Amino acid sequence: MAKAKKETKTIHDFSKYVRWFWMVFLGGILFVFLIFFMTSIFGDLPDHTVLENPKTHLATEIISSDGQTLGKFYLNDNRTPVGYDELPKHLIDALIATEDARFHEHSGIDARGTLRAMLALGRDGGASTISQQLAKQLFTGVASRSTIGRITQKVKEWIIAIRLERQYTKEEIIAQYFNIYDFGNNADGIRSAGRIYFGKEPKDLDLKESAMLVGMFKNSSLYNPRPHRNPVGVRNRRNVVLSQMEKYDYITETVKDSLQKTELDLDYSPESHREGIATYFRGYLDGFMKDWIKNNPKPDGTKYNLYNDGLKIYTTIDSRMQKYAEDAVQQHMPRLQAEFFNQNTPKRNPTAPFLELTRGAIDTLMRRSMKQSERWRHMKYDLKKADKEIKASFQKPVKMSVFAWKDGKASEIDTIMKPIDSMRYYKSFLRTGMMSMNPQTGHVKAWVGGMNYRHFQYDMVKQGKRQIGSTFKPFVYTAAIDQLHYSPCDEFPDTPFCIEANKFGNPEEWCPKNSSNDYGGNRTLKNALANSVNTITARLIDKVGPQTVADLVKKLGVESDILPVPSIALGTPDISVYEMVGAYATFANQGVYTKPVMVTSIEDKNGTILYQFKPETRDVLSDETAYVTVKLMEGVTQGGSGTRLRHSWAKNKPDYKEVITGYPYEFTNPIAGKTGTTQNQSDGWFMGMVPNLVTGVWVGAEDRAAHFKTITYGQGAAMALPIWGLYMKSCYADEALSISKEDFEEPKNLSINVDCSKHTSTTTDDDSDEDTPEDLDFG
Template sequence: MATKKQTTTVQDFSKYIRWFWMVFLGGILALLLLFMLASWGAFGEMPDHTVLENPKTNLATEIISSDGKTLGKFYFNDNRTPVGYDDLSPFLVDALIATEDARFKKHSGIDARGTLRAVFKLGSGGGASTISQQLAKQLFHGEGSENIIERILQKAKEWIIAIRLERQYTKEEIIAQYFNIYDFGNNGDGIRSASSIYFDKEPIDLDIKEAAMLVGMFKNSSLYNPRRNPEGVKNRRDVVLYQMEKYDFINETIKDSLQKTDLDLNYTPQSHRDGIATYFRGYLDGFMKKWIKDNPKLDGTKWNLYNDGLKIYTTIDSRMQKYAEDAVQQHMPRLQAEFFVQNTPKRNPTAPFLDLEQSEINDLLNRSMKQSERWRHMKYDLKKSDKEIKDSFNKPSQMSVFAWKDGKASEIDTIMKPIDSMRYYKSFLRTGMMSMDPQTGHVKAWVGGINYRHFQYDMVKQGKRQIGSTFKPFVYTAAIDQLHLSPCDKFPDTPFCIEAGKFGNPEEWCPKNAGGSYGGQRTLKNALANSVNTITARLIDKVGPQTVVDLATKLGIESEMLPVPSIALGTPDISVYEMVGAYSSFANQGVYTKPVMVTNIEDKNGTILYQFKPETRDVISEETAYVTVKLMEGVTQTGSGVRLRGKGADSYRADYREIVTGYPYEFTNPIAGKTGTTQNQSDGWFMGMVPNLVTGVWVGGEERATHFASITYGQGAAMALPIWGLYMKSCYADEELNISKEDFVAPGNLSINIDCSEEANTATDNDSEKDTPDDLDF
């Protein structure tokens, strides 16, 4: 028989049991209530089915080349371009699962075992968040709060969203989203940007150690930043490799060998001012803003260039673009070095300007000052007076300025007055270059300057400069078209004048030949090859300036051209873009095709929003176009472009040969072209054509007063032609591009004689056909 004490003890113990079950069941009910309230949105809005299906993330607009490469992106804060699971390296997936969620494929969003482990070990045994939970956190509620109650509520929401994500998406889709959403630092938003920035690779091409490094950054990309903390990143990468070996994704031998290696970064920053085709991307920014203005969404709202994830498919070929940029980077430092030698303060007290008085230089700098961004910012944003602004231009400040160093573009940290920096930048020679397929109109390469970060004014389409003798083929074309002239027809090379009043000319116009040499007869082919001014003047006298202007307009020249006789020598200011389009008509059998830069625009789902329509028109006959091409072939056979053939280099001074003629071009295929040099050598041009590629190059200073003192280095054949030659050498070396080496296609009904082999192709003893550094090519 139980004693009273024993009975009391049993009753007390049963009380504890009741309390235990009450607390336990109450806890479960409270937990269920917590999740129910969270799912109903009691603790804040929860994503519904539609939002889960289309989570809101900012997606960069991607610019894609014709050969499928990413040229760049438009974005504000998020440089994100999503990829699918199949575009991920399997090493990325293995590294992620091994490091972040080893049981990922076995749970449905919540890992009960991991959660219990975290609870009983108070977090010392690792976190309990699954990949799905971490994705939920990044997609919908961000970083956790410091407040314990808020953290519990956020965790409840995170669990519910994770379960819903698991129901909404496959495991593969969740992994892809997780890689796409993460910010890896240095504008590396998402795995595609990160793999490109840190290794210059697509995600599918990452190897084991590269994948391990990027997955290691998931712990904290700010702390584990490979540029600021390479040692810490390497240690973290090695931890990921250890985890991969632990879960049998790699063996111990591979782990040990990879842990001994460096990070081997190939840092390739992605910004609006860095990377490939920067000037083209600058043009494209304006193109897209106009397109967005004219093409709203179906609901009437506007597309966002920086957040809507558009895809812009362009005609630019990434390989040809690189060859064009490399050609500029090879030639311009050499040319600039010689310019600096000739324009030292000792040799030229007004350097970098020539032919200007000090008062004119002061006026020039004052105009530039008022046109600068610094002036605009201080006057309109800071509301400073003109005197305060001018004073600021004369106060030394710390800055980084552009410089050619060891033949490469670089920056120098210095202290300089802003007014002096303006003068310094005006001492640099600039360039503009565009290359285009004449049949399709597709622009293949676009280089608007020497360095976009420091010289943002685009000299392909935005800038226009006097074109000199590159205009002469238009005069010859008009004469061939109207008078049915042959390249073999001869004209006297003697002084010639067009009287005052003719063609509305106010004064008598008497152009002079370069070097003042005249005499004898010249064929048209010889005259164009040697850029003889008097014969060009005779031709425009026969056809009239208005005829030439009308022809040039039909060929795509939109710039203003006054119908006066002097236009024959290239007085108008015209862009490289216009000139390439016009010359392409000659290579395209007389048909003008408007240059095309964008072929398609798609939204993030692949829906086509824009598709270009070719714009073409017949301008001249096939025969006239072909005869003009044969005339321009003479420029590279015997004229100012003969150095493309690799001839005559031994006759040059060593320094000149090194800078402008020492490149081993040695082209043997048919090339039609024309050099151009304007008054005082302010502008150097070369237009070069083969049957399926037309390329134009301009070189000059920002100000026309910035130029070489003599024609030796200042002619188009020395300033611009070498860039064309270097570019074409690279294009021909890349056989996949299929750049033509064939003859230009002749029309079937050719009636004009183009074979001048039996004609005397030289004029007199004064003929300047020999290609020497002192040739003048106006």
């Protein structure tokens, strides 16, 4: 009897559980039904059109001519999407193994995982599928702290996840998830993450790199691989991912064990507007794009957003040549700067870094610079401070990081310094500008506007204009060849020469001197240009007239004002590197001026072409005149200041330091060029040409009063030419670039004699063949 009662009770208890089960089961179905069909109680959900085009901010990408990303324009999201086919298989495997092992089996919600999470009350994780996580990233945002809020958000994720699964393929969901995630440190999306943490495109990531990045999905702030943040935690998390991959048979235990023992091996390269490659060019491009956007609205009349619309800007810059140019600057400038500091110690120069200035003149210069500074602008116009208070702030020491060359590399030093002292400190640094261009196409291949964009943002390629010294002389010679049909072999007396007062509007007599004050005999034009003989250049401008030369220079693309007076013959005008390269390129392009091109096309995020450049060219000179000018300038590297490009000069000039002449260039191919030095050695130039590449280099300080005391170090052949030589040596070593070593093309109907081998010359053998302070009359 007791046994029967016990069995009856057991059956009764079991039936009670069955009833509860069906109540919970049916109640759950009803609950889900109500949720999915009464979603209005949870607020707005995205409709199908929004799901088709989720609003994500896409950075504008700057692409080099060789297909590399030079940089991006973005405000908050440094995101450039990639397709599923650009993701390596082990990266996808790592994600699925770690985040959603049954990804290919469910339709947005993993029922088993969700039930497990509910029974464990979330202690083992929330069982969110990749689709749910994508829904959260795209549409639901940060989770609420309240229980009701968390439940509501989870339901939204379920609904949107199911809709996403209907809208997209599994592959598209994977790609979107990798593209949307913020990996920290401006690494928005997998493409930026691969570049920033490993210097690689996603397709090139190896297994352990992929595992580390997937490990960051758990918490990119906690597992931040940035150096000195959490290396142990990041490595441990990466190893968890590798274990998950082994658990689900994506890798073997042997592979897992070997990779878990390895270091992270980061190649951390932060991407920002002030870091990376071609920073000065990107600064120029920012202005170019803003002007383009202003004048080219979208079809609906709205404006493109440079930072959010995912534009692609295809440029002419070659990433390899850009790197060689930047490396050349980084190699030469620290050495040159070290010598400048050596000559400008307080003991050797009490007014360092300035020369020929009284203390009163220096105070005036510093006050003017103070009022032109960003600190002054900010305090006066943003903070509305009085001038007296602003001036006082320049005398108060503050913490700052300043630029320095350390072990031959650009670096920063944390220090405490008065702002006025930091201004003087920065004025002691020599700066540089460099541009390289294909003369036939006008495509600019390299652009270096300075040494370090973070600390020296003024671009010395296009913004900065400086006196150009003897690099102007080929324009005078060209005018004489064009107008008077002169030959490089024609001879002129090397004797003192004056242009009388009031001729060409010059109020006073002008009598330029040669650098050596040594006169006598005759010189061919080729020899005179190679040795920068001022008196012969003066004779030529006297024959053709300064207005003729000024007009020619304008036709060669120089937009700067050229005052038509005789002294322009020796390089008094201020011209930019950009203008000079364009002008010289005309000689290498058989007399046809081609306007420099930096952008070839612009596309929207869908690949629609929005802009395509049209070449701007014009005939300026006959091919004969251009060729004869080139042959004249070849003499500069055969027997003038550019001769050091032919060998390692330091072997024969032991008094010169390696910083100036010790680079073993030893070029043997035809090179046309011209060095230039301005008054008091304030500016050093070198313009160098081979048939398919023209490159200009300028070096000097911000203020002309800061310069080398003597011409030994202050001439263009010492300041600027080494950068050109180092750059070209790297370009020639990279055979894929196909930089020409051939002769310049000779016109078919050449009537002017360019072979001066039968003529005797009186070439001097001066170390200095530049314009010294005594040479130039700037009156």
